[in-house]
Amino acid sequence: MILSETDVATRVVRWQASHGRNHLPWQQTRDPYKVWLSEIMLQQTQVSTVLGYYARFLERFPDVRALAAAPQDDVMALWSGLGYYSRARNLHRCAQTVVNEHGGKFPRSAQVLATLPGIGRSTAGAIAAFCFSERTPILDANVRRVLTRVLGFDADLALSRNERTLWLHAQSLLPSVDLDTAMPRYTQGLMDLGASLCTPRNPACPQCPLQTLCAAHREGEPERYPVRTRTLKRRSESWWLLVLQDPVGRVWLSRRPAVGIWAGLYCVPVFPLRSDVSVFLDGAGPISGQTMEEGAPFLHVLTHRDLHLHPFIVRQYGQAAPDDGGAWFTAAQFGALGLPAPIRKLLAGL
Numbered sequence: 001m002i003l004s005e006t007d008v009a010t011r012v013v014r015w016q017a018s019h020g021r022n023h024l025p026w027q028q029t030r031d032p033y034k035v036w037l038s039e040i041m042l043q044q045t046q047v048s049t050v051l052g053y054y055a056r057f058l059e060r061f062p063d064v065r066a067l068a069a070a071p072q073d074d075v076m077a078l079w080s081g082l083g084y085y086s087r088a089r090n091l092h093r094c095a096q097t098v099v100n101e102h103g104g105k106f107p108r109s110a111q112v113l114a115t116l117p118g119i120g121r122s123t124a125g126a127i128a129a130f131c132f133s134e135r136t137p138i139l140d141a142n143v144r145r146v147l148t149r150v151l152g153f154d155a156d157l158a159l160s161r162n163e164r165t166l167w168l169h170a171q172s173l174l175p176s177v178d179l180d181t182a183m184p185r186y187t188q189g190l191m192d193l194g195a196s197l198c199t200p201r202n203p204a205c206p207q208c209p210l211q212t213l214c215a216a217h218r219e220g221e222p223e224r225y226p227v228r229t230r231t232l233k234r235r236s237e238s239w240w241l242l243v244l245q246d247p248v249g250r251v252w253l254s255r256r257p258a259v260g261i262w263a264g265l266y267c268v269p270v271f272p273l274r275s276d277v278s279v280f281l282d283g284a285g286p287i288s289g290q291t292m293e294e295g296a297p298f299l300h301v302l303t304h305r306d307l308h309l310h311p312f313i314v315r316q317y318g319q320a321a322p323d324d325g326g327a328w329f330t331a332a333q334f335g336a337l338g339l340p341a342p343i344r345k346l347l348a349g350l
Contacts, residue, residue: 007213008150009175013182015209016189021047021196025054027188032106032131033064036094039123040087043140044303047195053082065104068095076265076338083302083341085265090118110136121167129187133180137170138187139163142194147173148226149198152215158230198222236306240271242280243313243346244321246328251347252317253334254326261302266329266337268346269322277312280322290316300342311346 021027024047026038037057041050060078061067067075072092079088094117098106106127107113113124121139128134139147144166147153151169155162175182197204205217216222244252253266271277281292295311321328329337334347 008173008210009182009186011209011213012189012193013175013185016185016192020185020189020192025051030131030184032127034058035130036106036119036123036127037091039126040091040118041082043087043123044084045082049082053079064095064098064106067092068099072264073338074336077336080265080337080339080344081341085263085338085340087118088338089264093117094119106131108132108134110134126187129183133183135174135176135179135183137167137174138190139167139170140191140194142198143170143190144226145200146190146194146198146210149203149216149222150210150214152219152225154225154227157226157228234304234306236308238272238308238310240274240277240310240312241343241346242269242271242277242322243311243350244268244317245313245315245350247316247318250328250330251334251350252321252326253329253337253339254322254324261305261307262340262343264338265340265343266334267340267343269324269326274310274312281314290314290318295346298342307342309342313350 016022024038026034029035038050038054041054041057057078060074061070070092072089075092076085076088079085079091082088097116098104107116108128109132110121110124110128113119113127114121116124119127122143123138125134125136125138126140128136129138144157147166147170148157153166153169155165157163157166175186193208193210197208201223203222205211205214205222208214208217211217214222216225246252251268253268256262256265256267258264269280271280291314293313293315295313297308297310300307300309331347339347
């Protein structure tokens with residue numbers, strides 16, 4: 001079956017108006033700053049998690065100039081717990097670029113938006129479609145799944161040439177009339193279908209407005225789409241977290257390297273082996289009144305990594321501090337820093 005934009009777009013727009021998500025705060029605006037902020041937060045993060053962060057960010061940084069002018073530590077602190085921290089660093093850089101190079105106004109085309117820090121082609125398309133009704137496609141994970149199933153597109157998306165072909169198909173299915181209304185609703189509708197009906201497992205095909213057009217449904221194998229042969233393997237690591245608390249209750253924290261896990265965030269000293277903790281403490285020497293406690297290990301799950309975290313807590317620590325460029329922080333001070341969520345929770349229990 002050869003599909004046209006009339007077949008797909010008309011059904012998606014109509015379905016979204018009556019069955020899609022229309023109550024979310026970023027759907028009540030065409031302000032590109034607010035839409036951009038939501039799109040970045042929603043990358044690999046559930047709507048229910050984003051809602052609180054979105055409201056707090058807008059309260060603290062009501063517009064792009066306020067965000068651009070803020071210290072990066074303030075941005076990272078407010079982002080703490082949302083994960084994928086490179087998003088926060090790019091968010092800050094992007095705001096500064098918009099202010100310094102675009103006069104504080106977001107570009108109106110997806111092509112130019114995609115040149116900004118942290119904005120890929122799909123995010124750029126979403127901003128342009130939602131805010132400026134540009135006739136441009138998106139291909140986030142949900143939309144990719146919907147379109148490959150509807151089209152029966154079984155080419156391996158691990159190959160860039162096949163990804164480019166899917167982009168061309170996505171372009172061909174876009175609405176072509178009443179774009180001011182249709183483009184935002186069509187774009188949101190594809191996202192909503194992927195999130196609510198066209199799910200990775202057990203899709204609700206009988207409720208889908210595209211069921212009679214869908215090649216994957218006709219084949220009876222919707223779950224085999226999209227096809228991607230190259231996947232990242234999960235890895236496990238064990239980290240020993242050395243929590244040093246001095247006699248007045250301050251905690252030693254230093255900034256993580258600019259690349260890698262928790263890049264740029266503040267953290268307690270991390271050691272790859274339990275014996276490394278012992279070597280450090282033996283080198284510092286004993287002190288009267290000092291107590292040591294090994295906390296219960298816990299698991300922190302990242303996208304492709306399982307971190308097995310082993311806290312080692314030393315109270316009344318009075319020896320030489322680690323030579324890692326860090327400093328002592330009170331609870332009030334580290335509460336305002338960008339901390340990884342498991343570290344924040346660990347320190348809250350001291």
